[in-house]
Amino acid sequence: MAKNQRALRSAIALAGVSAFALTACTGPSGGGGTSTGGAGGGTITYGTTDKVVTLDPAGSYDAGSFMVMNQIYPFLMNSKPGSADAVPDIAESASFTTPTEYTVKLKPGLKFANGHALTSSDVKFSIDRVVKIADPNGPAALLSNLKSVAAKDDSTVVFTLKAGNDQVFPGVLAANSGPIVDEEVFPADKVLSDDEIVKGKPFAGPYTIESYKKNELVSLKANPDYQGLLGKPANDGATIKYYADSNNLKLDVQQGNIDVAGRSLTATDAADLEKDSKVKVHKGPGGELRYIVFNFDTMPFGAKTADADAKKALAVRQAMADIVDREAIATQVYKGTYLPAYSVVPDGFNGAIQPLKEMYGDGNGKPSLDKAKKALADAGVTGTVNIKLQYNPDHYGKSSGDEYAMIKEQLEKSGLFKVDLQSTEWVTYSKARTADAYPVYQLGWFPDYSDADNYLTPFFVPGNFLKNHYENSAVTELVTKQLTTVDKAEREKVLGEAQTAVAKDLSTLPLLQGAQLMVAGADVKGVDQTLDASFKTRLGVISK
Amino acid sequence: MTTLIEAPPSDADGLLPTKKKKSGGGLGQYLLIRFLLIFPTIFILVTMVFFLMRITGDPITAALGGRLPPDQLQERIHAAGYDRPLPVQYFEYLGQLVTGNFGTTLSDNRKVTEMLTTYGSATLELTINALIVALLVGIPFGMIAAHRRDHLPDAVLRVFAILCYATPVFFAGMLLKLTFAVWLGWLPVAGRAKTSSELALTGLQAPTGIYWLDALRSGNTAALGDVMAHAVLPALALGLLTAGIFLRLVRTNVIGTLGRDYIEAGRSRGVSEFRLVTKHAYKPALIPIITVMGLQIAVMLGGAVLTETTFEWKGLGFQLANYLTARDFVAVQGIVVLLAVIVAVTNFIVDIVAALIDPRVRY
Numbered sequence: 001m002a003k004n005q006r007a008l009r010s011a012i013a014l015a016g017v018s019a020f021a022l023t024a025c026t027g028p029s030g031g032g033g034t035s036t037g038g039a040g041g042g043t044i045t046y047g048t049t050d051k052v053v054t055l056d057p058a059g060s061y062d063a064g065s066f067m068v069m070n071q072i073y074p075f076l077m078n079s080k081p082g083s084a085d086a087v088p089d090i091a092e093s094a095s096f097t098t099p100t101e102y103t104v105k106l107k108p109g110l111k112f113a114n115g116h117a118l119t120s121s122d123v124k125f126s127i128d129r130v131v132k133i134a135d136p137n138g139p140a141a142l143l144s145n146l147k148s149v150a151a152k153d154d155s156t157v158v159f160t161l162k163a164g165n166d167q168v169f170p171g172v173l174a175a176n177s178g179p180i181v182d183e184e185v186f187p188a189d190k191v192l193s194d195d196e197i198v199k200g201k202p203f204a205g206p207y208t209i210e211s212y213k214k215n216e217l218v219s220l221k222a223n224p225d226y227q228g229l230l231g232k233p234a235n236d237g238a239t240i241k242y243y244a245d246s247n248n249l250k251l252d253v254q255q256g257n258i259d260v261a262g263r264s265l266t267a268t269d270a271a272d273l274e275k276d277s278k279v280k281v282h283k284g285p286g287g288e289l290r291y292i293v294f295n296f297d298t299m300p301f302g303a304k305t306a307d308a309d310a311k312k313a314l315a316v317r318q319a320m321a322d323i324v325d326r327e328a329i330a331t332q333v334y335k336g337t338y339l340p341a342y343s344v345v346p347d348g349f350n351g352a353i354q355p356l357k358e359m360y361g362d363g364n365g366k367p368s369l370d371k372a373k374k375a376l377a378d379a380g381v382t383g384t385v386n387i388k389l390q391y392n393p394d395h396y397g398k399s400s401g402d403e404y405a406m407i408k409e410q411l412e413k414s415g416l417f418k419v420d421l422q423s424t425e426w427v428t429y430s431k432a433r434t435a436d437a438y439p440v441y442q443l444g445w446f447p448d449y450s451d452a453d454n455y456l457t458p459f460f461v462p463g464n465f466l467k468n469h470y471e472n473s474a475v476t477e478l479v480t481k482q483l484t485t486v487d488k489a490e491r492e493k494v495l496g497e498a499q500t501a502v503a504k505d506l507s508t509l510p511l512l513q514g515a516q517l518m519v520a521g522a523d524v525k526g527v528d529q530t531l532d533a534s535f536k537t538r539l540g541v542i543s544k
Numbered sequence: 545m546t547t548l549i550e551a552p553p554s555d556a557d558g559l560l561p562t563k564k565k566k567s568g569g570g571l572g573q574y575l576l577i578r579f580l581l582i583f584p585t586i587f588i589l590v591t592m593v594f595f596l597m598r599i600t601g602d603p604i605t606a607a608l609g610g611r612l613p614p615d616q617l618q619e620r621i622h623a624a625g626y627d628r629p630l631p632v633q634y635f636e637y638l639g640q641l642v643t644g645n646f647g648t649t650l651s652d653n654r655k656v657t658e659m660l661t662t663y664g665s666a667t668l669e670l671t672i673n674a675l676i677v678a679l680l681v682g683i684p685f686g687m688i689a690a691h692r693r694d695h696l697p698d699a700v701l702r703v704f705a706i707l708c709y710a711t712p713v714f715f716a717g718m719l720l721k722l723t724f725a726v727w728l729g730w731l732p733v734a735g736r737a738k739t740s741s742e743l744a745l746t747g748l749q750a751p752t753g754i755y756w757l758d759a760l761r762s763g764n765t766a767a768l769g770d771v772m773a774h775a776v777l778p779a780l781a782l783g784l785l786t787a788g789i790f791l792r793l794v795r796t797n798v799i800g801t802l803g804r805d806y807i808e809a810g811r812s813r814g815v816s817e818f819r820l821v822t823k824h825a826y827k828p829a830l831i832p833i834i835t836v837m838g839l840q841i842a843v844m845l846g847g848a849v850l851t852e853t854t855f856e857w858k859g860l861g862f863q864l865a866n867y868l869t870a871r872d873f874v875a876v877q878g879i880v881v882l883l884a885v886i887v888a889v890t891n892f893i894v895d896i897v898a899a900l901i902d903p904r905v906r907y
Contacts, residue, residue, distance in 0.1 A: 045739050051866075054653040136604055136620040137653075141612075191653060214654060216858055217742050239739050244866065248734040248856050251726065257738065427601030427871075434614045465613040 059191035073179035099164030233540035284531025288514030315379030351495030665753030667859035677783025682790025690798035708788025797829035838894030
C-alpha cells in the first residue's frame with residue numbers, strides 16, 4: 001500500500017515536472033500558423049472578431065455568418081473582386097425577360113462537394129426555404145419583392161417579382177438571401193445545425209469545410225469543382241480563427257500567428273499597426289454610414305413643439321450641417337478609419353454624389369460659422385438654440401462618446417447652440433427613438449446589399465424605419481423611380497437627384513462613412529483586391 | 545473562504561498517541577439533508593437568472609433594434625414568444641428543464657447541451673491546470689513558511705499569499721499577459737493552442753476536448769508543448785488565487801501540528817525540524833487542503849469567467865460573458881444551471897469528506 005502511494009506520488013510529481021519542462025522548452029507561438037507552402041500557394045490564416053450565428057443561409061443575417069457563406073456556397077449572382085456590381089456567378093446568364101420575370105440560366109455540370117448535382121431545383125428550394133422559414137435572424141425580408149420561383153428545366157430558374165424592373169434584385173441574389181444549398185441535405189422548413197451542414201458537405205463555392213469548431217476555428221480547402229465567377233483560389237486552403245478581443249487579434253497578426261486580421265480592429269489599433277514594419281494596413285471603401293437623425297415632431301421648432309415652425313426647424317438642421325466638422329471627427333476621433341460623408345449614400349456606390357459638400361459649410365466640406373448664422377437669421381431664429389442630443393455608447397463602437405463630445409463642442413463653440421448631450425443603453429435606445437423620445441439622435445447603418453438604394457428606400461419613403469415623421473412626396477417619387485429605372489446612366493441620374501433632394505430637407509445629417517480595414521503580414525498578397533464596395537471578404541484572392 | 549479546518553494528525557512513524565474512537569451517529573441523516581439542499585439551491589439560482597436576464601431586454605431588440613421598423617421588430621419579438629407574460633415563459637422553461645431539454649441558443653443556434661459539453665471540457669482543463677499551480681505553489685511555500693516561522697522567508701511568503709488572494713483575478717491575468725506575452729514575448733498572448741495544433745487535435749477521433757490529454761493520447765509532442773505553453777499564463781492567473789489560500793492553510797496547520805505532543809516527542813528523540821515538517825507534520829496539514837479544494841472550485845469557476853475572457857480561453861466562462869452581452873437567455877440559463885450543479889455537487893462532496901474526516905461537523 002505504502003509502495004503504491006509512493007508510486008502514485010512519484011507519477012504525479014513526474015507528470016508535473018514534465019509538463020512544466022515541456023512548457024519551458026516551448027517558445028512563444030509564432031511563425032505563421034498553418035502554412036504548408038503547397039503548389040497552389042499554401043494555406044492562409046484569417047482572424048476576425050465577427051461571429052457565426054449559423055451556416056444555414058435561412059437562419060442568419062450577419063456579417064460573420066455571411067463571410068463564411070461567401071467561401072462555401074455558390075451564388076447565382078456575385079461581384080468580381082474590385083467591384084460591387086452583381087454579375088452572374090454560377091449562372092451562365094441572368095436578365096429580366098419581362099418586367100416582372102427575372103430569368104437565370106445555370107452553367108452546365110454544377111455539383112456539390114458531396115457529389116449531388118446542383119440544378120435549378122436546388123435554386124428554387126434554397127430561395128423558397130428562406131421565405132418559408134422566415135427565421136427571426138434570417139434574411140427573408142430581403143426577398144419581400146419576390147412573388148414566386150419556378151424551375152423551368154434543370155438549368156433554368158424564373159423569379160417572378162411583385163414590382164417590375166426591380167434593379168436591386170440581382171444584388172439581392174448576391175446578398176445574404178442568395179446562397180444556393182443542397183435540397184438533399186437541408187430541410188425545407190427549418191434551420192439546419194452547423195454540424196449537420198458540415199457533415200452533409202453541401203458546398204459548391206470556392207471552398208469546402210474540412211473541419212469546423214464554431215466561432216473558434218474553421219478550416220477550408222479549395223473546391224476543385226467550383227466553376228463560378230471567382231475562379232480557383234490563389235491558395236490551397238484557408239483557416240478562419242475567431243477572436244473575442246480585438247487586442248488579441250492585433251497582437252496575433254503582429255506576431256505572425258495569423259496572416260490577415262479582418263474585422264474589427266479599432267481605429268487606435270490601425271494607427272498603431274501602421275507604424276509596424278512587419279505588417280501592412282490595407283484600407284478600402286466602407287459601407288457603414290454614421291449619421292444624426294432629426295425627429296420632425298420633437299426637434300427644436302418641430303411640428304409638435306410649442307413653438308412649431310417648419311422653416312425655423314429646417315434652419316436649425318442647416319446650421320448644424322454648416323457647423324459640423326466631419327474631417328476633424330474622422331481624423332481626431334477615428335484616426336482616418338472613417339471618412340467624412342457628404343451624402344446619405346456613401347461615396348463609392350454607383351450613383352453616389354456628395355451634395356452636402358457644396359450645399360453646406362464653406363462649399364468645400366469644411367465648416368462655416370457665417371453660413372450657419374445666416375441660415376438661422378434668415379429663418380428668424382434668435383438666441384441660442386437648445387438641442388437635446390442623444391447617442392448610444394454600446395452599439396456603434398467605443399468611440400461614439402468621443403464622437404458626440406466633439407460634435408457638442410463644435411456646435412457650442414459656434415455660440416449658436418447649447419447642447420444637452422445624453423446617452424442611453426442600446427435596448428432602451430432602440431425602442432425609445434421610435435417613440436419620439438429623442439429629438440436629435442445618433443444612428444448608424446450597414447448595407448444589406450451593395451446598392452445605393454439600400455441607403456434611400458429604408459430611410460426616406462413613408463413608413464421608413466426611422467419613424468421620424470419625415471415625408472416628401474417628391475423625394476418618395478425619386479426614390480421609387482430609381483428603383484425601377486432600367487437604363488444604368490438614367491438610374492444614376494435619378495439617384496443623384498434623390499440625394500440632392502434629401503440633402504435639402506436634411507431629414508438626416510450624414511457625418512461619416514466607414515473604411516474597410518485589414519491588416520496583413522508583409523508577405524501576404526491580394527488583400528486589396530477584396531476590399532471593395534461589395535463588402536465581401538473573398539479569401540480566395542489572398543495568398544503568400 | 546479561508547476556512548481553516550484542522551485535521552486529525554496521521555499515524556506517521558508511530559508518533560501519534562492512541563486514537564479514541566468518536567461517536568459517528570447521524571451521518572446518514574446529515575448527508576441526506578445536505579443532498580436535498582442541492583435542489584433548492586439550483587432552483588433559486590435558476591429562478592433568479594431567469595428573471596434577471598429579462599430585466600435587461602429581449603435579444604431580438606438587442607440584435608435588430610437599429611435595423612427594423614418598430615412593427616417588424618414587434619412581429620419578430622411576438623414570433624419568438626418574448627412578449628408573452630413572464631410567468632408563462634418561466635413555467636414553460638421549468639417544464640423543459642425537468643425533461644432535460646436545455647433548448648437551442650438564440651444568438652448562434654446551437655444545442656445548449658452540445659455547447660456545455662464542448663466548452664465544459666475547456667473549463668475543466670483550465671481548472672485542473674489552475675489546481676496544479678495552486679498545489680505546486682501553495683503546499684511547498686506553506687511548508688517553507690511554517691518551517692521558517694517568524695523569519696524573513698515566512699514574512700515574504702505571507703505577503704505573497706496575501707497578494708495572491710487579494711489581487712483581482714482579471715488584474716493578475718492582465719499583468720501576466722502584459723509582462724510575459726506582450727513585453728517579453730515568452731509565452732502566447734491568448735487562446736488554447738496555435739492554429740496548427742488546434743487543427744491537429746480537433747481532427748482526432750473522439751477527442752476529449754482537454755487539449756493536453758488529447759495531445760498525450762495521440763502522441764503529438766509538438767502540440768503538447770504548444771498547448772502547455774498556452775496554458776501557463778491562464779493557469780497561473782487563476783491558480784495563484786487559490787495558491788495564496790493553500791499557502792496560508794498549510795502554514796497554519798503545519799505550525800499547529802508542530803505544537804502537538806507527538807511532534808514534541810519526535811523533537812525530544814532528536815528528529816530534525818526539517819524532517820519533522822516534511823515527514824510528519826505536512827500529512828495532517830494536507831487533509832484540510834482536500835476539503836478547501838472543493839470549496840475553491842466555486843471560486844475558480846467565478847474566476848474562470850474573467851480568466852477565460854482575458855486569455856480568450858474558450859470555455860464556459862468565456863461563453864457566458866459573450867452570451868450575456870448578446871442577451872442570449874437560453875444559453876446563459878444553461879451555463880448557469882450547469883455551474884450551479886457543479887458547485888452544489890462539489891459542496892456536497894466536500895460535506896461528505898468533511899464529515900468523514902471530522903465527525904464533529906455532523907452535529
